[in-house]
Amino acid sequence: MAKYLLLKHYRGAPAAVNDVPMDRWTPEEISAHMQYMQDFADRLEKTGEFVDGQALAPEGSWVRYDGEGRPPVTDGPFAETKDLIAGWMIIDVDSHDRAVELAGELSAAPGAGGKPIHEWLEVRPFLTAPPTVTE
Amino acid sequence: MNEFLPRSLTPSVLAVLVRRGADFAAAEDAVQDALVEAVRVWPDDPPRDPKGWLVTVAWRRFLDAARAESARRRREDLVDEEPGPGPAPSVDDTLQLYFLCAHPSLTPSWAVALTLRAVGGLTTRQIAQAYLVPEATMAQRISRAKRTVSGVRFDRPGDVATVLRVLYLVFNEGYSGDVDLAAEAIRLTRQLAAAIDHPEVAGLLALMLLHHARRASRTAPDGSLVPLAEQDRGRWDSAMIAEGVGILQAALVRDRLGEFQAQAAVAALHADAPTAGETDWVQIVEWYDELVALTDSPVARLNRAVAVGEADGPRAGLAELAALSDALPRHTAVAAYLHERDGDLSTAARLYAEAAHRAPTLAERDHLTRRAARLNTGHRP
Numbered sequence: 033m034a035k036y037l038l039l040k041h042y043r044g045a046p047a048a049v050n051d052v053p054m055d056r057w058t059p060e061e062i063s064a065h066m067q068y069m070q071d072f073a074d075r076l077e078k079t080g081e082f083v084d085g086q087a088l089a090p091e092g093s094w095v096r097y098d099g100e101g102r103p104p105v106t107d108g109p110f111a112e113t114k115d116l117i118a119g120w121m122i123i124d125v126d127s128h129d130r131a132v133e134l135a136g137e138l139s140a141a142p143g144a145g146g147k148p149i150h151e152w153l154e155v156r157p158f159l160t161a162p163p164t165v166t167e
Numbered sequence: 168m169n170e171f172l173p174r175s176l177t178p179s180v181l182a183v184l185v186r187r188g189a190d191f192a193a194a195e196d197a198v199q200d201a202l203v204e205a206v207r208v209w210p211d212d213p214p215r216d217p218k219g220w221l222v223t224v225a226w227r228r229f230l231d232a233a234r235a236e237s238a239r240r241r242r243e244d245l246v247d248e249e250p251g252p253g254p255a256p257s258v259d260d261t262l263q264l265y266f267l268c269a270h271p272s273l274t275p276s277w278a279v280a281l282t283l284r285a286v287g288g289l290t291t292r293q294i295a296q297a298y299l300v301p302e303a304t305m306a307q308r309i310s311r312a313k314r315t316v317s318g319v320r321f322d323r324p325g326d327v328a329t330v331l332r333v334l335y336l337v338f339n340e341g342y343s344g345d346v347d348l349a350a351e352a353i354r355l356t357r358q359l360a361a362a363i364d365h366p367e368v369a370g371l372l373a374l375m376l377l378h379h380a381r382r383a384s385r386t387a388p389d390g391s392l393v394p395l396a397e398q399d400r401g402r403w404d405s406a407m408i409a410e411g412v413g414i415l416q417a418a419l420v421r422d423r424l425g426e427f428q429a430q431a432a433v434a435a436l437h438a439d440a441p442t443a444g445e446t447d448w449v450q451i452v453e454w455y456d457e458l459v460a461l462t463d464s465p466v467a468r469l470n471r472a473v474a475v476g477e478a479d480g481p482r483a484g485l486a487e488l489a490a491l492s493d494a495l496p497r498h499t500a501v502a503a504y505l506h507e508r509d510g511d512l513s514t515a516a517r518l519y520a521e522a523a524h525r526a527p528t529l530a531e532r533d534h535l536t537r538r539a540a541r542l543n544t545g546h547r548p
Binding site: 033035077078079080081082083084124125126157159160161162163164165 | 274275276277279280298299300301303304305307308309311338339340349374378379382392430434526527528529530531532
């Protein structure tokens with residue numbers, strides 16, 4: 033068993049096939065999209081493969097340490113940031129092939145015109161605890 | 168009260184219910200209820216016959232559930248079928264339960280979950296915590312697994328190899344929470360070894376014991392990985408090693424070699440060396456030859472290349488390695504190590520960094536990064 037992060041981008045991923053921004057969809061198309069995501073998560077829970085799913089606000093700020101006794105420095109958001117993560121789903125599956133299969137299904141979520149977005153999702157394996165038997 | 172006692176009785180109690188005609192999924196739920204009850208009641212009021220107690224309580228729970236859910240006719244059938252206290256369940260029943268939980272119709276993760284629940288008697292919550300998934304997800308895995316095997320006839324002989332693969336998976340998952348999966352895997356394999364006389368079952372048990380014996384020395388206090396050669400051998404559990412070696416030797420004399428016996432033999436040779444320098448690498452190479460012949464596994468070939476590097480020098484190891492695909496997990500890490508042994512430190516540093524980038528586990532990534540850093544900054548170990 034292995035955990036994978038399916039990462040969805042607002043920005044930074046290669047262009048989707050059905051690449052219409054969500055604010056140009058009809059309300060029904062948006063609802064259909066949301067429903068698809070929810071159904072997908074429900075289905076994964078039933079197959080015992082769901083771990084977590086979260087969406088992120090598009091805007092955040094940058095924070096860094098600024099020395100002893102000083103408050104952290106905050107900055108941004110920077111409009112030029114290349115990568116912008118929209119959210120993720122974490123799955124726990126038997127194989128990498130299965131992770132890819134599921135990412136493919138998630139990428140088929142409907143968008144404009146009710147057609148699949150064909151959105152590019154990033155599939156990242158979790159680093160795990162080391163196996164007991166190594167040599 | 169021995170915390171393992173009620174759980175160790177799980178498979179035989181479950182087998183009694185199934186033999187009395189309960190379907191597997193319902194019987195399993197009933198036994199879980201009885202276990203919870205046992206944990207509550209036994210400390211103050213220990214039963215004289217723990218197994219009988221569990222059978223009685225589980226059967227009552229099963230009937231209650233059946234009554235609540237079934238039609239009147241079905242209910243009466245069940246009550247009519249209720250037998251008196253039967254003979255103690257046989258060893259074969261326990262064995263059948265292992266086969267059922269590792270049934271080939273299950274995916275590996277389902278088989279692991281069902282084995283821990285039905286044979287191990289762990290709660291869904293414990294299993295979920297051990298595998299770091301939500302309890303609802305684990306509950307679904309278990310219930311789907313139960314439904315999948317519900318139609319499987321309980322009296323068909325199973326394949327020991329499938330059971331061993333599941334137990335090996337549980338063991339190798341190691342330790343990640345309140346439940347010590349390695350210890351649980353050893354307990355279940357011991358129980359299996361008591362139920363069936365099979366050299367590979369013994370081989371797997373020996374393999375687990377020999378690795379478990381070294382556990383305390385495998386990580387430094389800061390959690391970083393300590394390679395075998397640098398482990399404090401004084402911290403190895405010598406009693407557990409002796410037990411593992413004894414079990415392995417008894418299995419090997421039967422001359423029915425299998426992959427777990429061969430792996431255990433390698434582990435035994437490591438355990439047998441008073442210092443890393445005294446390791447009998449020539450014999451280890453021979454065992455990897457056996458393992459490659461048995462499994463044709465690329466991982467075994469990779470490990471064999473490491474052993475050749477120790478037995479015949481790093482150049483020989485690198486020559487072996489050259490024949491293997493560099494897409495193999497840990498191929499780059501092995502190459503880095505062999506180049507370091509060969510004195511080519513800049514190549515080693517570059518490969519360690521590359522291997523760290525491709526490491527599948529956090530501890531390995533950190534370990535390989537430290538190796539690269541040590542060479543890059545001129546710090547010798």
